[in-house]
Amino acid sequence: LAKTTQPISMDSYEGQEVNITCSHNNIATNDYITWYQQFPSQGPRFIIQGYKTKVTNEVASLFIPADRKSSTLSLPRVSLSDTAVYYCLVGPNNAGKSTFGDGTTLTVKP
């Protein structure tokens, strides 16, 4: 499984765009990149997944460069309710094991 590296914490203000980058230098050809969000006292929740280039849904965008050795989760116009821990996972399709790293604690301030 590819090892991932994320910043431990980030601060932002309401209304700003937040970009969280995850490094995964040893990503394999068949690996997907998946991001989860976890609020206090809740289980992680799926946000977005991608393989290459750009993926966008109603919550976030995921940017993946051509070499796929990193990825960036972009949250547009964050609000206080986006304060959470964000995890980046890398693994092959139909993977059994799903291992979470330390995640990035995002704090959104008023």
Added chain:
Amino acid sequence: DAGVIQSPRHEVTEMGQEVTLRCKPISGHDYLFWYRQTMMRGLELLIYFNNNVPIDDSGMPEDRFSAKMPNASFSTLKIQPSEPRDSAVYFCASRSRGESSGANVLTFGAGSRLTVL
């Protein structure tokens, strides 16, 4: 679908007692995972099942921990005897092999917060 259902949500017990945590995965999901979360160690994968069969239990900390999945709609994680260091939030998650969105899309339950005194 009601999602992944875990019980109990909170459990307080004394050292040495047996603890049983329960999980009902999403219907049709054929992978089930048990995680433990603490401040010190983060989210740790304890064990996972595929089609009710345990595939990898290398994360189970010691023999005091055991997990079963007698059928596709139910799993238990048991700690016997429990110790204070087992205090944590235990999450169950499930996933479908056939999801068109690809790999690693887990759905988590709300968790069971265990406190061992």
